[in-house]
Amino acid sequence: xxxxxxxxxxxxxxxxxxxxxxxxxxxxxxxxxxxxxxxxxxxxxxxxxxxxxxxxxxxxxxxxxxxxxxxxxxxxxxxxxxxxxxxxxxxxxxxxxxxxxxxxxxxxxxxxxxxxxxxxxxxxxxxxxxxxxxxxxxxxxxxxxxxxxxxxxxxxxxxxxxxxxxxxxxxxxxxxxxxxxxxxxxxxxxxxxxxxxxxxxxxxxxxxxxxxxxxxxxxxxxxx
Numbered sequence: 001x002x003x004x005x006x007x008x009x010x011x012x013x014x015x016x017x018x019x020x021x022x023x024x025x026x027x028x029x030x031x032x033x034x035x036x037x038x039x040x041x042x043x044x045x046x047x048x049x050x051x052x053x054x055x056x057x058x059x060x061x062x063x064x065x066x067x068x069x070x071x072x073x074x075x076x077x078x079x080x081x082x083x084x085x086x087x088x089x090x091x092x093x094x095x096x097x098x099x100x101x102x103x104x105x106x107x108x109x110x111x112x113x114x115x116x117x118x119x120x121x122x123x124x125x126x127x128x129x130x131x132x133x134x135x136x137x138x139x140x141x142x143x144x145x146x147x148x149x150x151x152x153x154x155x156x157x158x159x160x161x162x163x164x165x166x167x168x169x170x171x172x173x174x175x176x177x178x179x180x181x182x183x184x185x186x187x188x189x190x191x192x193x194x195x196x197x198x199x200x201x202x203x204x205x206x207x208x209x210x211x212x213x214x215x216x217x218x219x220x221x222x223x224x
Contacts, residue, residue: 019057029058033065038188038205040168056197063192070109070124106130108206110143114191114199117142118163121201130209132178143204146175150182159189163202166191174212182212 021029032039032047039047039062048055108130110123120138128134131146138145147156155171162169169189176182185206192201 019053019060021051021053021061025051025053029061029065033062037062037066037069038168038170038190060195070107106206106209108185108209110138110204111201112143112204114201116160116164118160118202127206130177137178146177148174148176148180148182150174151176159187159204163189163191166199172208183209184212185209 028051029047032043036043044058044062045055048058051058106126107124108127110127111121112118113121119140119142123131123133123135123138128138133145143156147153151174152171155173158171159169168191170186172184172186174182174184186208187204187206189202189204191199192203193199
């Protein structure tokens with residue numbers, strides 16, 4: 001039987017060891033994560049160079065951080081005002097549905113399959129509450145269910161093209177809730193891979209969310 005030390009020297013089993021970042025490196029990663037949980041590849045490369053680690057180690061740290069954050073959010077008790085009832089107009093019942101939402105107030109996250117047409121696999125409770133759907137309605141559907149007359153089809157196509165190339169993508173879109181309420185948001189799409197670098201799913205997150213009135217949409221239409 002080969003001694004474990006010999007296996008390590010041969011490079012076997014190395015994939016099982018996780019890199020332990022120093023306190024300073026962790027603080028730098030936390031700082032970048034607070035600025036943008038889904039930094040661009042260029043930013044990740046700069047971080048790796050700055051910290052003297054591999055791009056893969058930075059990517060794994062960020063993915064683990066997002067998973068821990070999501071688990072913490074899932075463990076929090078649900079606000080009864082945001083409980084999804086499947087029938088009522090959820091958007092009208094949300095107390096912050098007047099203007100721009102708090103930047104970190106919602107966990108707007110949805111997972112889609114890694115293959116076209118990218119059917120929905122799972123959505124966060126905040127996403128369901130805000131968009132007015134229940135889980136059974138979106139399972140197997142595509143994100144076209146959010147599109148409407150003011151949705152920029154070319155921008156939406158850019159996200160699809162990024163997904164086809166297994167790259168990150170970010171665009172600003174006007175979409176619509178189930179009840180027809182328009183909202184503007186920045187959509188960030190990121191491929192999630194396993195420890196072997198194999199693509200598993202895509203995650204789409206919304207930020208800079210702003211509800212729009214119908215008058216706003218009508219006025220914009222008149223200006224064109």
